[in-house]
Amino acid sequence: MDLKQLNAFIAVAELRSFSAAAQKTGLSQPSLSRLLKQLETDMGVMLIDRYHRPLHLTEAGSFFYDKISSILTEVDTVVSMTQRLSAPSSALNIGFVPSILYGLLPDVIARLKQSSPEIEVNLKDISSYQQMDALKSGDIDVGFGRFAHQDLWIQQILLRHERYVVALPKAHPLAHVREQRLIDLANNRLILYHQTHLPISNDSTHPQSAAAEPITEPLLYLFAQYGISPFMTTTVSDLQVALGLVAAGEGITLVPASLKTVRTEQISYQSLIHENVTSPIYLHTLQDFVHPKIPELLSAIYHVYEQRGITYRRQKFQAPL
Template sequence: MDLKQLNAFIAIADLQSFSAAAKTTGLSQPSLSRLLKQLETNIGVVLIDRYHRPLQLTEAGLFFYDKVSALLIELDTVTSMTQRLSAPSIALNIGFVPSVLYGLLPEIIATLKRHSSNQNSDIEVNLKDISSYQQIEALKTGEIDIGFGRFAHQDPWIQQILLRHERYVVALPKAHPLAHVREQRLIDLANNRLILYHQTHLPASTIHMSTTHPTITENNSLKSKHEPVTEPLLHLFAQYGISPFMTTKVSDLQVALGLVAAGEGITLVPASLQTVRTEQISYQRLIHENVTSPIYLHTLKDFIHPKIPDLLSAIYKVYEQRGITYRPQQFI
């Protein structure tokens, strides 16, 4: 078998049609059919049932598809990394989640550029707004060189270090009865509508089973009390055996804060966001010290951009200037 045969098989399996696969690959239908037949002959197995429309994978084809897809993705990653090793980018491409941008990231980038200028080696920095989990694929493809995220990852291609934990604060409408209470408890917030904004959930395998009461969601459906609580904000409440009475799910953090400003509920945000919409929103401290949002930095294991050590140095310099406790780490 060869790559042409494998790529033809993947295209046909994905699109469930020879004609659609032909348009995508730029090959003729007879060529695709011939490549698929050669592959099936080589391994002695029928992979696609041609008598169904749309085309269907056989049981053996399903198994082969799952394994080959992973291998081809890995091959693409290796190829991309090899190309980057031979001709590394001069620019440092940084991925970030929006909540990090509201924190110290602008100051860190300014410190990095100032250091490079002092060393007579100006640096070009490109910033890309991208979710924590999308950053993993972006690192593999070379779209970014390093990423600031909020979630831990387990990926054989990626190495990750924890920069620090950032305390959550509660965001309340200015007219809320608790808006001027300086020390907030999660139990006192449970009767409010909690606005959820995370698009990525925690891995269920890392979460203990919840024993909290059922939650009424926006569509008034009950969430089973025996399901793992993987939504990040709900998980914070669940750690204390609390479940908010009502929740609303929105597309992103800015929308969540907009709803808080409009008096439609409350939410929890990292402390670095407490300068947003301060005319309409009151941000108050939570007494729970472990209600935090981690900040991770991740990059590839086998290719570290030459400017990443300078970026780490800039991060730790800003932390020292701000009096932030941290444990110095390095990528290996």
């Protein structure tokens, strides 16, 4: 078997159509059919049930697809990484989640360009989990995210923890209380906005719901750490929509402290007394390829932290072996 045969099979398995798969792969339908037939002949196994429409995979075909698709993804990743290692781009492509942009990222980029004027920087708004695939494909070289990831292809370092603040409508009875407690917020409608959830933990201390299911929504997880369950919740598509609803008096939410300059005419941001109610900021890149400009990015980050008096522990990515 060869890669052409495998890619042809993957296309048919995913699209369940010879014509659609031929269009995707740029092959003629007869060529696609020959590749698939040769693959089945080489393996001595029927992978595709051709007598149903749309096409179905046989039981063996489903098993083969599940296993081979992940292997081909790794092959593509290795090819992309090898190409970048051979000819590193002069540009530094940086992924970030939106909440980072409201914090120190603009200052970091300004410092980076000041210290290294020759660096071309491209910024891309992309979620924490999407950054994993973007790193592998080469769309980004490094990413700022809010979640830890377990991925053999990725290495990450924790930059710092950012305190959450509570966002309340200006007319809310607690809007002028300087230090808030989660228990006092539980009777409000909590607006949830995270599209990425925490990974399921096997740790016995992981907060559980009444049904003993792990709580993975980040804001609910924070409340659950104190044995609190909000009275009512509403889930929206992103952080900006959540703050819009708070401004309209439709509920409250928790946001990283860097966002407390947003919609200040309608929203009151107040501190929480709980020191461990924080949102981490991670920096991640590939395990086997570190863009040559990333050390300069880290230097810029730590320079800004020192200017702002932010506590941090200096770290660096491991060089590929």
